Amino acid sequence: MTRRTQLLVLGAAVIAVLAVVLVMVAPRAGRSSLMVVITPSLDNPFFGQEALAAEQRAVALGYRTLKFSHGDDAFKQSQLIDTAIARGASAIILDNAGADASVAAVQRAKAAGVPVFLIDREISSRGAAAVQIVSNNYQGAALGGQAFAEALQEKGAYAELVGKESDTNAAIRSRGFHDVLDQYPDLKMVSRQSANWDQAQAFAVMQSILQAHPDLKGVIAGNDTMALGAVAALESAGRRDVIVVGFDGSNDARDAIAAGKMRATVLQPAHRQAQYAVELADRYLKTGKTGEREKLLMDCFLVDRTNAPRLDNFALAKPEGL
Known part of the structure; x- marks a missing residue:
């Protein structure tokens, strides 16, 4: 083998290694910075606040966002997921429209290379969503x-x-x-x-x-x-x-x-769930993994007259002095 041939082979090997590294480090490099948030409603206080928390965290991390509501209609949810795919979304944050009825749409997004991060409600299948974050x-x-x-x-x-x-x-x-x-x-x-x-x-x-x-x-x-x-x-x-x-x-x-x-x-910590889903989506898009198991539970807290003044938008503020 001539020296020229050796250099060509070595160069090809280096290019191949670099390509693998780029795929591992930036699995969504060809996608836009769009993150789509889909919840049952934007008017209901619970769903509206989780959508807002997800949007705010995504913007803080440098993403553009779109928010949609499916109204607990699995067919409309399927259409919205198709819209997110067509618009080149990097990831979808989803509070789904039914444990069984949502599986096919989530799987379709995964097949299209758009990871789905579920909040609040889980689905009846494992391996379709990147993460399922639900209250305990x-x-x-x-x-x-x-x-x-x-x-x-x-x-x-x-x-x-x-x-x-x-x-x-x-x-x-x-x-x-x-x-x-x-x-x-x-x-x-x-x-x-x-x-x-x-x-x-x-x-x-x-x-x-x-x-x-x-x-x-x-x-x-x-x-x-x-x-x-x-x-x-x-x-x-x-x-x-x-x-x-x-x-x-x-x-x-x-x-x-x-x-x-x-x-x-x-x-139930809806605000933190939505934020954490966005953070895990960001981590996944940058590293190719979340570093967490698929299903994550967050504990709930009793609110009565003793701590109700600390409650705001589905989050409890720390007591003064702590």
């Missing part, structure tokens, strides 16, 4: 259930308002509630109905429950929106004596707790 809904529901039982002094008739039946979180929260409440034989559930996470539906359902069960002592709800619908129905019936506990940690629930209209809520 069972742990949080157990906290809420215990606070509810104690507020009722472990006795009396109560009702449960359940979220959308297709949402995994609704079932997990209900199970967490009952694994605590069912231990108290003098606590009697007289009604369990879905209000689909919706305040207006919760108002109507609560009116019907009150008519059927005038001896009602408490209401435990799978989210704050339904809890506040129940509070409005109770107020219209002049029933300020009924204990209400919610789940999410919204500012509206905070205000209701301060006013004595709700006893407690369970804060």
Whole structure:
């Protein structure tokens, strides 16, 4: 082999090594700096705040953003994911439209080279999303259930308002509630109905429950929106004596707790979840990996009158002096 040939072979080898390194270090080098955020709603306080937190963190890290809402419609979600792919998104931050119904769209994004980072709700498949960051809904529901039982002094008739039946979180929260409440034989559930996470539906359902069960002592709800619908129905019936506990940690629930209209809520750290999803997406786009396992759980916190003043936009501020 001549020296010229040796130099050509060596040069080709160096180029090949450099190409591999570039692929490993910058797997999305050919893509834009666009990060797409898709949530069920931009008007609902919970989903709106997680979308805002994701957007703010992405912008701080140097990304352009687009925000969309799918309205819990899996078909619309699929179209929005196709839009994100077509616009050359680097990554998608998604609060999905159903554990089963979302799998195909998430897999399609992955196949197109657009990693999906799930927040709040998980899907029923592993390996499709880069990460699934969810609240520890069972742990949080157990906290809420215990606070509810104690507020009722472990006795009396109560009702449960359940979220959308297709949402995994609704079932997990209900199970967490009952694994605590069912231990108290003098606590009697007289009604369990879905209000689909919706305040207006919760108002109507609560009116019907009150008519059927005038001896009602408490209401435990799978989210704050339904809890506040129940509070409005109770107020219209002049029933300020009924204990209400919610789940999410919204500012509206905070205000209701301060006013004595709700006893407690369970804060799920939506703001931090959204931020962390963006941070992991940024890490993945720069290094080719997140450094974390796929499913990540974040613990929830009980919010009552003792710490409600520290609650703002689904985050608890540290006590003064710490």
